[in-house]
Structures are given as structure tokens and as C-alpha cells.
Amino acid sequence: MTASEPATWRFDAIGTAWEVVTDGPLDEAVRRETAAIIERFDAAWSRFRPDSLVSRLARHGGRVPAPSDAAPLLDTLAEVATVTGDAVNPLVGGSLEQLGYGAAYTLRAGAPVAAPSDWRAALSWSADELALDPPAMIDVGALGKGRLVDLVLGALPPGDAVVDAGGDIAVRGQPVRIGLEHPYDSRRAIGVWEITDAALCASAVNRRAWGDGLHHVLDARTGEPVRAVAATWAVADDAMHADALATALFFESGPEVAARWRGTWNTQWVRMLTDGRVEWSPGCDAQLFGGR
DSSP states (O other): OOSSOOEEEEEEETTEEEEEEESSOOOHHHHHHHHHHHHHHHHHHOTTOTTSHHHHHHHHOEEEEOOTTHHHHHHHHHHHHHHTTTSSOTTTHHHHHHTTOSTTOOOOOOSOOOOOTTHHHHEEEOSSEEEESSOOOOOOTTTHHHHHHHHHHHHSOSSOEEEEETTEEEEESSOEEEEEEETTEEEEEEEEEEESSEEEEEEETTSSEETTTEESOEETTTTEEOOSEEEEEEEESSHHHHHHHHHHTTSTTHHHHHHHHHHHHOOEEEEEETTSOEEEOTTOOOEETTOO
16 A cells, blocks of 8 residues: 555455555445445345346246446356356356245255256346346346456545455555465465455355255356366456356366466456366466365
């Protein structure tokens, strides 16, 4: 941060802890605008609110005015779906609910159910309209939190800033060193990554996990949790794309996906497999404690 005294604002939203660090204390108007941004996003995209836009579409389908960020979110999500062979699918929400991870939080799993394979025919969007037929549960979890981090960062006044939403982190200004938490032992890190004017997003099977080996990262083609990868970390120019890549890396096509996006998204990545091996992208500048 700069020579002025940094200030930290902590709060809870969308089911996770947030920390916003800025050059100085944020005034009340900025805090209100930040809260309004989060509320608008949650009211549109939350699977856990019966009054959200996606919950209403899951009940009735139809055509509705598009949320302001529908196009960037769903355009990027469609790209992730394509390059992962539809392992990532924007209609995977029903598959998550079937395993107990829905609005009721039963955490009692039924038989896995694949997401609709014809999602491209069912779901369409533009800057003005979002349409779904037949009804299904849209889930933007593959990149939604990253998108919200970007929106919050954009609402902050000029100057150095860090926005951390449960490990999805965007940095503006001075470099920040971030530990890469070991997925099997939160007291340890497998490395450190220093980023400047960029974002780092992470995902791991020990977060949002329940039952017998169940967690939130599903292969939409089967409706079953991914088994080969334990954790991923991705760096990109913005948090939405870092979040998207961190999700894509859970699938076998992860390295190929990252290679494709490196030029257009300016990405780097690290991932740990469930057998303990660690992989990383060419040119990755993370400091990994196990050596390179």
C-alpha cells in the first residue's frame, strides 16, 4: 500500500467472508454502493434465494430482462463450457441440488444427475434479455464470485486496494503476496504468489464439502464430484477470468484450456492433484515450496 495508513473493512456476504483493504477508511457512500452492488448480484444469480431471478426461472422459465452483467458472465461461462467439453455447464444447478447443495441445504445426496446436455438450446441471452425454456436452475458458480469481486473493486475510490472474497482476490496498485493454502491442511501453504494489478482465484475440494466425498465442483456430464484434482489457483487480469480458469482446471483438459487462454486472458495457474502431485503453467512465477 502507499505511505498513508491502510484501512480494512470486513463483512460477510453471499455466504463468505470479505475483506477490503484500501489506502484509507471508506466513506459511508462507498460502503452503501458496495452493499448495493452485492445485493443486486445476489438478487439476480443466487441459487439460495427463492426470490432471485435464477430461482424464478427455475420454477417457470420464460423471458426476463437481463441483469446488467448477464452478457459478460454467460459469454465467458459458455466459453468455459466449450473448452471443457461441457464438463462446466451453466445449468448444473439442478445437479448440485440433487446432491443436497441447494437452497434447503439438506446436504443429503440423491443419485447424481447430469446437467441438461442441450443447454445451448434451452438458454439464451443478450444485453437486454435472458431466456430459458424449459425451466432449469442456472448456476454461475464457476466464475460468479470472481465477477462480483471485480465489481466491488471497481466501486472503490482510486488508489491501492485489495478485495478478498473467501480467497478470490483482486489487487490494484502495490504488489501483494498471497499464500496458496494446502487443500488437506489449512495450517500449511504449498507456495506463495505475488501479484500486482491482477487477480488470483482458488478453488478446492475441502471447501463446500459434505457427506462421503461430496463437494461443489461437479462434472456436469455426470453430476458427480471431480475426483482427480484437489485444488487449483489461477491468476488473470481480472477475477472473473481467474475464477473461470480455476474451475476449468478441475477437469482433465485443464492444461490445454490454460494454454488456449494464456494469450487472450493473460493467465497463469497451479493445481494440486489428489495424489499430491503439483502442476503449473509454463512461465508461472508462483514460488512453490516443494521446488520447481
